[in-house]
Amino acid sequence: MTCNNDTAEIEARLLKECRTIVPLMEANLYKGRAGRIGVIGGSLEYTGAPYFSAISALKVGCDLSHVFCPLNAAPVIKSYSPELIVHPILDAGNAVDLIKPWLPRLHVLIVGPGLGKDSGILDTVGSILQFCREQQDYAKPLVIDADGLFMVTKNPKVILNYPKGVILTPNAIEFSRLAKSVLDKDWEATSDPDPEHVRALAVALGSNTTVVHKGQSDVIATASDGVSVVKCAIGGSGRRCGGQGDVLSGSLGTFYFWASLKPVRDPPEGDGCFPPAVIASYAACLLTRECNSRAVAKAGRSTLATDMLEEIHPAFESLFEN
Known part of the structure; x- marks a missing residue:
């Protein structure tokens, strides 16, 4: 379906649709109903x-957040928070077999945060995604960021026409590398991306692919309906601290699960203009930019990703629960 409204109308529609996917906090819910997110990463x-990434998914509102990582990364990640379920199995010789039983319990997989470029680990992750592709009962929607994008750049077929939907979140440099690998285009890395370039990459990677080009304005393009390209330019700042993209990927994992469900609130008039992946991507971009803006207002140049984590609740409440 095509949206022909102007930018302001599109963003207003998107914000309304974002609000419809947020589940109500009701007494009859049980643990897991708001989402179980898996992060494959760490080194x-x-x-x-x-x-x-994993703690942001929790703070946005999922119920359980798992991290699948190598053995030598697990104790450190565990020490950061008791809230995370950490599996130190990603570098095991039988890692794929160890991870398989967990897949039916998870709703979305986030692939790449801190993953590193070890060829053995990347082969294992590729095997996991191939298993998900071949076994539909195990297939999960994917969010791919950071070193997961490096894996895709080296072998685009790993996500080509992935059946359950995949969202890629490249920055300017990562996007230019993907464009060269997938489209053989020498597009210059820029923080002000051409929407048609973002659309072209999404289409080339298959009908279930959405690309979120992070930048001065975040540009979201999907191939799922062939037409949707939207921007998120609200909020944000000139402070680009490490970890900001991980806050985005974790938030996106939770929003992606919520968007895949039937909305629990009455949809706005004309609902259905945008696919779930676009709604989820816009919600995550908007929230991350708002968290950054609020954190920078308090800490200025000293702003860190940990400061942004503290802003997730007030930013979420302001954007999606008013």
Whole structure:
């Protein structure tokens, strides 16, 4: 379906649709109904990234957040928070077999935060995604960021026409590398991306693919309806601290699950203009930018991703529960 409204009308429609996917906090809910998110990532060098992603998913409102990581990263990630369920199995010789039983319990997989570029680990992750592709009962919607994008750049077929839907969240440099690999285009890395370039990459990767190009304005394009390209330019700041993209990926994991469900509130008039992946992506971009804006207002140049975590609740309440 095509949306022909102007930018302001599109963003107003999107915000209304974002609000419809937020589940009500009712007494009859049981643990897991609001989402069980899995993060595949972490390495000896990068333990913060999977933490920021997994804890952001929880703070947005999912019920359980799992991290699948190598053995040497697990104790550090565990030490950051007792809220996370940490599985130190990603570098085991039988990692795929160890992870398989957990897949039916998860609603969305976030692939890449802090993953590193170890070829053995990347092969294992590729095997997990291939298993999900071949076994429909195990297939999960995917959010791919950071070193997960490196994996896709090296082998785009790993997500090509992935059946359950996949959202990629590249920054400017990651996008330019993907464009070269997938489209053989030498597009310059820029924080002000061309929406048609973002659309072209999404279409090339298959009908279930959405691309979120992070930048001065976040540009979201999907191939799921062939037409949707939207921008999120509200909020944000000039402070680009490490971990901000992980806050986005974790938030997106929770929103993606919520968007895949039938809305629990009455939809706005004309609901259905945007696919679930676009609604989820817009919600996550808007929330992350608002968290950044609020954190920078307090800490300025000293703002860190940990400061942004503290802003998730007030930002969420202001954007989606008014």
